[in-house]
Amino acid sequence: MKTGFTLRNVQFRNRVFVASGTFGYGDEVRNLVDVSHLGGIMTKSLSWKPRDGNPPPRIAETPSGMLNSIGLANIGVHAFIEKKLPYLRTLDTRIVVNIAASSVQEYCDVLGLLDEHEGIHGFEINVSCPNVKEGGLSFGTDCDRTAEITSRLRALTEKPLIIKLTPNVTHIGQFAAAVKEAGADAVSVMNTVIGMAVDARTRKPKVSTVTGGLSGPAIKPIALAKVYEVAQSVDIPIFGIGGIMTAEDAVEFLLVGASAVQIGTANFIDPSTGVTVAKGIESFARQQGLNDIGELVGALNARKDFSVLQSWL
Amino acid sequence: MKTGFTLRNVQFRNRVFVASGTFGYGDEVRNLVDVSHLGGIMTKSLSWKPRDGNPPPRIAETPSGMLNSIGLANIGVHAFIEKKLPYLRTLDTRIVVNIAASSVQEYCDVLGLLDEHEGIHGFEINVSCPNVKEGGLSFGTDCDRTAEITSRLRALTEKPLIIKLTPNVTHIGQFAAAVKEAGADAVSVMNTVIGMAVDARTRKPKVSTVTGGLSGPAIKPIALAKVYEVAQSVDIPIFGIGGIMTAEDAVEFLLVGASAVQIGTANFIDPSTGVTVAKGIESFARQQGLNDIGELVGALNARKDFSVLQSWL
C-alpha cells in the first residue's frame, strides 16, 4: 500500500499530521506517541519573541467541541532553535514549523532565521493573527495581505511553504487562489472558527478574550465544506483539518479533496490519535482494494452541478 | 415579571420565538404545543410559486448538530393565504411570515401580496437564497444586494421588517449596519452555517446538494459570537438564533446582546422547546431578582478591550 506523498521535493511517509498547537513541540508526549507513524508534526506557532499568551480562562468546552484563546503562547523562535529543534531532529518524522507574527516583517524574520537550520522540512504559516498595523484585524481575513505574506516568504525559502487559511471569510476559495498565485505549495484548511461561550449565571464569557477559536468534531462539517470549496476552485494540495477523531473522518477529508489531514483537538483526548488514524486509513484503503491512499483524494462521488455557495435551505 | 417587548408598534408577549422552517406553518403541531406561550411563530419561508424542494437525502446528523438541504420546499404564498393563514389567525400568538425568493422583485411581490392580509404581525426576510441573476450566489453574502432588498421591502410595509442574516460572511456587522441604514427594524442572527457530510464507504455526500446548512448545538458558539459582533457594531434589535436547547442557552444569547431568541432544530426533538424555554427564562430571571427579562439583554460582564475579529490562538 502506497501511503506517502511528495510536496515540493519533500517526501512524507503518510498523509496524517498533527496540527499546530495541539501537539506542543513533540517532546511533551515522547513516551506516549510513536511519531514515526506520522506524516509529520506541525509545531506550535512560533513568533520572533516569546509570548506569554492570554490570561486564563483560555479554554471552554462546547457541544462536541471546544473554544480556545491561547494567545499564541510560545517560547519564541530563538528558544525553539536552542531547546526544541535538537530533540525534534532526532525524531523519525517530518517537522513542519508553524509561524505566527503580528507584522509581515516578523513573518519574514522568523522564517529567514529558521530556514538556515537543519531538521526543518517545511513551513506552515498561521495567518489567523492580529495585524497590529490594522488594529488587530486578522491578516487571514484580508486576501491581499495574505498573498503579500506568501510571496514575501516564498522568496526566502526553497522548502515547502504551506499557508494555513482561516474559515472566517466569505469565499475561502479566493484566498486559496491568491496564495497559490503568490507561490504557496499547499494550503491548510482550516484554522478554528470564531466562537463564543458564556456562563449564564456569572454573565461572563468563558474565555478571557470574550471570543475564541472553535475546534473539534462540532466543526467537521464546516471544515469539509471549506476543503471542498477550495478543492473545487483551485488546484493546490490541501491539508484538511477540523474535528478529525477517526480514520473514517480522515477519509472523508481525502474524498472531498484533501491530499493530507491534520489531527488537532483529538490529541487532547488521545495524543496518539494520529497514529491510530494513519493505520486506520491504511486498513480502510485495503478493504476498498486500493493500492495507494492517494486514490481516495478527491474521489467524492457527487453531482458536480451544485455550487458550495448556493443556498440549500 | 415583564417578559414582553415591542418592535415597531407591535408588542410581543415574550422574547422566545420558533425559527423559520422548524415549526412548519404551526398547524402540524397543534396538539403538542400551546403557542400562546410563545412570543411568536416564524413561518417556513414562502416564495411566490410553490417549491418542491431538493431531492433526498435532505438531512444528515452531525456531531451535536444536523445538516439540511430542504431547498425551500414550501406551498407558495397563494396556498399559504388560502390554506394556512386562516388557521394561524386563530392562534393566540404573533405570526411573522418568513419570505424567500430568487429575485429582488419576487421578494417584493410576496411581501406586497401578504401585506394586504390580516393576521400577519411582521416579516422576516431570508436572504440566504440563491440569486438566479448572480448564478446562484446567495443574496445574503452580498452587502449591497441585501441592503437593496431591505429598502425595497421597507417601502412596501409598515409592519416590522426583520432581515435574517447569514453567518457565512467575513464581517456580519457590516451587513447589520447596512440593513439598519436601509430601514430594517431588526435582524435575525443567524441562519445555518455552510457545512458538508460524507459517507466514507459510499463516497457520497450525505445530502443531495453536496453542501447543506449546519444547525443545532454544535453551532451555538458561532451564533453567540455573531450576535455579539452585531451587537457591538450596530444598535439594532437582534433575534438570536443557533443551537438553543434550553433556557440557559437562551439567556446566553440575551446576555451577548439579543433582544429575543428563536428556537430551531430543538423543535425536531421537542416541538414545545420554545414554551419550556420561555418559562425557564422567566424563572431564571426571578432567581436573579430581575423585574424585566429585558435587563438581561446585553448584560454580559466582559472587558470591552477585545475585538471579535482579533485572533485568539
Place this chain on the structure above:
Amino acid sequence: MTLCDAEIIGLRQVAQGVHVLSFRSPEVAYSILPGQFLNLRVHDGLDPLLRRPFSVYRVEKEIVEVIFNVVGKGTAILAGKKKGDMVSILGPLGVPFGIGGRFTNAILIAGGLGIAPMPILAEHLRKAGKQVEIFVGARTSDQLALQHLKAPHVATDDGSRGFHGTVVGLVESYLKEHPLTDAKVFACGPTRMLSAVSNFARTSSLPCELSLEGEMACGIGICQGCPVERTNGERRYALVCTEGPTFDSTTIHLREG
C-alpha cells in the same frame, strides 16, 4: 400523538445484533395501528442529537415493543438501556397499513429488520378476518428473528435456512404452488427488496403497500426532511413521516441506494 417519557420494562436480544425494547405506554398501546412508528430519544445528551424512528413491533396491554438492529450511535445507546430507565417517545406517527378493503389473503413480505411491523400487522389482519401468509428473508439464519410470527416462510441468501435465495423469489415459487386469489401485499425491508416486491406486485397485478425507511429529523412534518418522489399528482414529493411510511407501491418512486 403524544410526547412523553415511558418506563423501560425490559430489553432482550432475539437474534445476532437484534434487540427488542419493551416499555410501558398506555397512550401508545391503545392508539397505535400497524405500520405506524414512534420517534424515540435515545438519551438526553446532545450527540446523537435527533430522535430515532422505529416501527412498533408488538403491543401487549400497556406494553409497547420495538425491535431494532445496532447500526450506529443511537441504536448502540438503546441497546445499553436497563429496566427502569426512561425513554422519551413521540407517537404514534405516520399512516398505518390499509388493512381494510375487500381482499381476503394478505401476503406479508419482510427483509431483514423489515419484520419489525409484521407481528402487529398480522394480528390486526387476522382480527379483520384475513388469511395471512408471512415471508421472511435474511442474509443468514442467525440474523432471523422469527419470534411472534405464525408459521413464517423463510428464505436466506446463503441457504443456511429455508429457501436458498431472496424472499421475493420465495414468494414467487410459493405462489406457483399455492395460487392466491384477491390477495394484497404488505412489505417492509431494504430498498432493493422493496423494488423487487413492487415489480412482483405489478406483474402479478396485486395491490401492494410498502413501508419505507429513510433519514428523518422530526417525524411530524415540520422539517420537510423526508421526501419520497411521487409518481403522479402536482406535488413532486410526499413526506415519508406524515404521508407514509406506508405507501401504495404504485404511487412512489423508490430511491436508489
Place this chain on the structure above:
Amino acid sequence: MTLCDAEIIGLRQVAQGVHVLSFRSPEVAYSILPGQFLNLRVHDGLDPLLRRPFSVYRVEKEIVEVIFNVVGKGTAILAGKKKGDMVSILGPLGVPFGIGGRFTNAILIAGGLGIAPMPILAEHLRKAGKQVEIFVGARTSDQLALQHLKAPHVATDDGSRGFHGTVVGLVESYLKEHPLTDAKVFACGPTRMLSAVSNFARTSSLPCELSLEGEMACGIGICQGCPVERTNGERRYALVCTEGPTFDSTTIHLREG
C-alpha cells in the same frame, strides 16, 4: 505516564452528591504520588468531548480511587458507571506535593472536595515520619466526606457540625491552643479558601503548598490551556497541568472567580 483503559471495580456514594470511583490500574497504583491527578475519559462519545481531571484519592494494591462531585455532564456520566465498565485513564499527571523537606508537622487543609488528595497525602506523610493534622471544611455536615481521614478537625459554614465558620478560621483557632513548630501547610479547595490559606501561611510564615483546579483540555502540557499567573521569573504564566497542580503558595497569583 500511561494511557490505558481501566476496569471499574465499584462506585459508592459517600456524601450528598459525592461519589468514589474505584478501578484497577497497576500502572497508576504503583507510580502515583500524592497531589498528582488523572485525566479520565467519561465515555467514548463526542459530547462531552474532553477528558476530566481528578486527583487520586486513595490507592490499595492495584486499586485506584477518585472522589468526585456531580457538577455537570461529565461527572453525571461518571456517577452512572457500573462495576465492570471500562474507563480510559491518562496519568499519573502533574507535580506531586513536596512531602520531603525538613518540617515535622503537616497541616492539611481541605475545603469541600478539596479532601480529594488528602487520604493519600496523609498516608505518605506519616510514612515519611511526619505528624499530620487534618482540617476539613464544608458548607453543611451532609456534604462532609470524612471517610479515610484520621481524626479530622471539622468546620461547617452553617455550624451543623464541628467548628462554626470557615476551615481556615478553625485552623487559626486550633493553632492558638496548639502552636505547631516547623510545620508545613498543604491545602486543596475552592480558590477563595486557597487565598485565605496562603494569607494565613504568609502571616504565620509557614511554608505552604496549594493544589489548584481550573479548566484543562489535555492535562499533559500540549494545549497551553491551563495557565496560572506566576509571582516572579521571566515567564508570566505556569501551566497547572505540568508545573502544578501543586504550587508553593508564594510563587503564584490565584485567579479571582
